[in-house]
Amino acid sequence: MLERFAAALLLAAAALPGMAADLPNHPFIHVSASADQYLMPDVGEIDIDLVSLEPDAELALRFINERLEASRALFAQHGVAPEDVFVQDVVRRPRKLDAAPDGQGQPMETRVSLHLTVRDLGQWTPLLRGLLVLKDVESLAVAFNRSDRDKIEAELLAQALAKARLKAQDIARGVGAKLGPATGVSLAPLKNLTQAMGLANDANARIPAGRRNKPHGEMALVQAMRLAQNVDVIYRIGAGK
Incomplete structure (x- = not known):
């Protein structure tokens, strides 16, 4: 052979x-x-989107800011440092997932994406469980890595x-x-x-x-x-x- x-x-x-x-x-x-x-792994990463379907832009922005503050409090509770939380710009755009009802305009959404690095994986499970019960969270994805x-x-x-x-x-x-x-x-x-x-x-x-x-x-x-x-x-x- x-x-x-x-x-x-x-x-x-x-x-x-x-x-x-x-x-x-x-x-x-x-x-x-x-x-x-x-x-x-010894490092974890989490990506989430916070979403509001409030049709009024000003109310939607206020709602998103409230959700951001609640999320930051949850992160801090589980040892995630502020510098390990990256917040993208808030965007307002037509809703992609929902079809507009007959005779109405396309629904709008207000969305902000967050990326956080979790360096203490002893906090991973309680942190994820806290995120999973938060309302208006979409596109949750996780990844693990090694510092070495x-x-x-x-x-x-x-x-x-x-x-x-x-x-x-x-x-x-x-x-x-x-x-x-x-x-x-x-x-x-x-x-x-x-x-x-x-x-x-x-x-x-x-x-x-x-x-x-x-x-x-x-x-x-x-x-x-x-x-x-x-x-x-x-x-x-x-x-x-």
């Missing part, structure tokens, strides 16, 4: 002249590897590169060759190369990052997060073992 795989790689440039610009111009081994880790994420991702990158090299060494030994130096490294799939060789990764297998719009009951729980690092590496094939 290894011999057939390596032979296909060795003949790739000659077999696919139309893709020469996408393929290395030397005998090569192309490997993918990944490393991941599940761990508990850069360090963890650097360690995962080193692990993924080590796995890639071991995999490439096994392939080289299997075909009686020596593994040469790495000539290309990518943290994302090498799309032109993988497609040309018929080795394209399944995009659905990758876990996307982003905000978590989960059922409200789950949002109130601090949940483990997965950090992962993927690498694609091209190694030159040397002669002999």
Whole structure:
């Protein structure tokens, strides 16, 4: 199996002249590897919108300000510092979710978006439960992170590169060759190369990052997060073992 795989790689440039610009111009081994880790977060983030459907603009603004003050009091009660609460501008616009009744104009809404960072996750569950019972809150979304994420991702990158090299060494030994130096490294799939060789990764297998719009009951729980690092590496094939 290894011999057939390596032979296909060795003949790739000659077999696919139309893709020469996408393929290395030397005998090569192309490997993918990944490393991941599940761990508990130490930072949480929350996004919410406060909304008023009051048709009178002045009353709606007053209502939003009252909701803002109530929200800030809740945040302070659970240890969220004022500088960790970001409040966007208040906007007034046509309501997108509701159809206007016959013979009436389109309903208006007054909305303000808040983003807060929660650094004491011991307060996460009571804070979320407090938010979930507030009226006129929409678009609630949460995310978790690590304050040492850069360090963890650097360690995962080193692990993924080590796995890639071991995999490439096994392939080289299997075909009686020596593994040469790495000539290309990518943290994302090498799309032109993988497609040309018929080795394209399944995009659905990758876990996307982003905000978590989960059922409200789950949002109130601090949940483990997965950090992962993927690498694609091209190694030159040397002669002999």
